[in-house]
Amino acid sequence: MTKLTFWFEFASTYSYLSALRIEPLAQAAGVEVVWKPFLLGPIFAAQGLTDSPFNVYPVKGAYMWRDMERECVKYGLPIAKQPNVFPGNGLLAARVATLGADQDWGMDYVRGMYLAQFVDGAELAAAQTSVGVLDGLGVDGAAIVERAMTDQAVKDALKMNTAAAQEAGIFGAPSFITLDGEVFWGNDRMEDAMAWAVR
Amino acid sequence: MTKLTFWFEFASTYSYLSALRIEPLAQAAGVEVVWKPFLLGPIFAAQGLTDSPFNVYPVKGAYMWRDMERECVKYGLPIAKQPNVFPGNGLLAARVATLGADQDWGMDYVRGMYLAQFVDGAELAAAQTSVGVLDGLGVDGAAIVERAMTDQAVKDALKMNTAAAQEAGIFGAPSFITLDGEVFWGNDRMEDAMAWAVR
Numbered sequence: 001m002t003k004l005t006f007w008f009e010f011a012s013t014y015s016y017l018s019a020l021r022i023e024p025l026a027q028a029a030g031v032e033v034v035w036k037p038f039l040l041g042p043i044f045a046a047q048g049l050t051d052s053p054f055n056v057y058p059v060k061g062a063y064m065w066r067d068m069e070r071e072c073v074k075y076g077l078p079i080a081k082q083p084n085v086f087p088g089n090g091l092l093a094a095r096v097a098t099l100g101a102d103q104d105w106g107m108d109y110v111r112g113m114y115l116a117q118f119v120d121g122a123e124l125a126a127a128q129t130s131v132g133v134l135d136g137l138g139v140d141g142a143a144i145v146e147r148a149m150t151d152q153a154v155k156d157a158l159k160m161n162t163a164a165a166q167e168a169g170i171f172g173a174p175s176f177i178t179l180d181g182e183v184f185w186g187n188d189r190m191e192d193a194m195a196w197a198v199r
Numbered sequence: 200m201t202k203l204t205f206w207f208e209f210a211s212t213y214s215y216l217s218a219l220r221i222e223p224l225a226q227a228a229g230v231e232v233v234w235k236p237f238l239l240g241p242i243f244a245a246q247g248l249t250d251s252p253f254n255v256y257p258v259k260g261a262y263m264w265r266d267m268e269r270e271c272v273k274y275g276l277p278i279a280k281q282p283n284v285f286p287g288n289g290l291l292a293a294r295v296a297t298l299g300a301d302q303d304w305g306m307d308y309v310r311g312m313y314l315a316q317f318v319d320g321a322e323l324a325a326a327q328t329s330v331g332v333l334d335g336l337g338v339d340g341a342a343i344v345e346r347a348m349t350d351q352a353v354k355d356a357l358k359m360n361t362a363a364a365q366e367a368g369i370f371g372a373p374s375f376i377t378l379d380g381e382v383f384w385g386n387d388r389m390e391d392a393m394a395w396a397v398r
Contacts, residue, residue: 047256
């Protein structure tokens with residue numbers, strides 16, 4: 001079965017759409033999705049950006065929230081709203097997702113965190129948000145979050161993901177990369193990436 | 200018949216895709232398209248941008264040209280290539296398009312200029328590019344370009360278009376606005392804009 005890597009950043013609104021949509025599409029296409037959490041902050045910083053483009057350009061930001069509303073309706077997803085802190089700091093969540101990459105709860109945690117952040121208004125960076133989502137999946141949230149915060153191997157793996165994303169030419173999220181190295185940026189290109197993977 | 204305004208900037212690559220695609224889609228949907236040339240330069244400048252984001256962020260620029268290639272294949276359009284000067288200066292072309300807005304040759308001129316610039320590698324800003332496209336449409340290119348360069352009413356109309364775009368919340372091209380004021384940004388949203396216009 002061919003593979004598609006799905007690169008997501010927890011603070012990214014359009015990654016929410018892709019995280020919720022990707023598995024049914026992949027199953028229909030016969031594609032295995034490799035979920036890759038990474039941090040956009042260091043990549044933006046390398047471009048000289050110190051804040052989200054949606055904050056730097058307020059008109060673009062206002063448009064984005066309206067567009068998200070329409071997109072959520074289009075895809076039948078709960079409407080995403082701007083959380084109190086935006087963009088949130090996705091470091092802890094990305095570490096938990098890195099730890100969960102080969103665990104049964106991994107994908108559900110990612111989807112749960114997007115819903116918690118953009119639908120329920122929970123703070124992305126707060127440990128209690130991750131603990132709550134994990135507990136809701138029937139695993140020991142406090143223990144997993146503790147390990148995600150302290151395990152050097154987890155920290156290193158996430159750093160490697162972010163370096164690999166930058167190396168691959170990723171500059172935004174979500175992004176998708178096929179086995180032959182074709183990069184697709186944005187939720188709008190998910191179907192194209194899937195088609196490319198199986199062509 | 201409901202209307203959709205189509206806001207385009209001649210230097211914009213994704214505007215090329217929309218300019219070539221919009222009329223068949225609009226006719227199928229029963230929508231009248233109002234073609235609105237405007238200048239992105241003053242709008243970018245108001246955001247503090249002095250160059251195309253595709254130049255400011257080279258990784259994003261390289262991605263964009265690859266994406267354009269795939270998009271052209273997807274839509275059955277001639278492949279767009281990076282011209283020697285990018286972004287080109289679209290002032291003259293936008294003035295000619297403003298002059299041509301109520302002329303039979305108006306839309307063909309716009310489409311012809313995108314093909315000349317991105318497929319044939321002609322320089323957008325060069326008067327001879329506009330003259331050549333117009334002559335090819337069977338009108339007096341030299342006379343039209345002369346008038347576009349000197350007629351104060353044409354200059355004022357284009358300035359008003361650009362001010363109206365900014366006022367409407369446009370920050371990029373192409374953009375589409377429905378009669379009820381809904382703004383859609385990007386060639387990827389053209390179908391959504393069309394559907395909104397007739398809903």
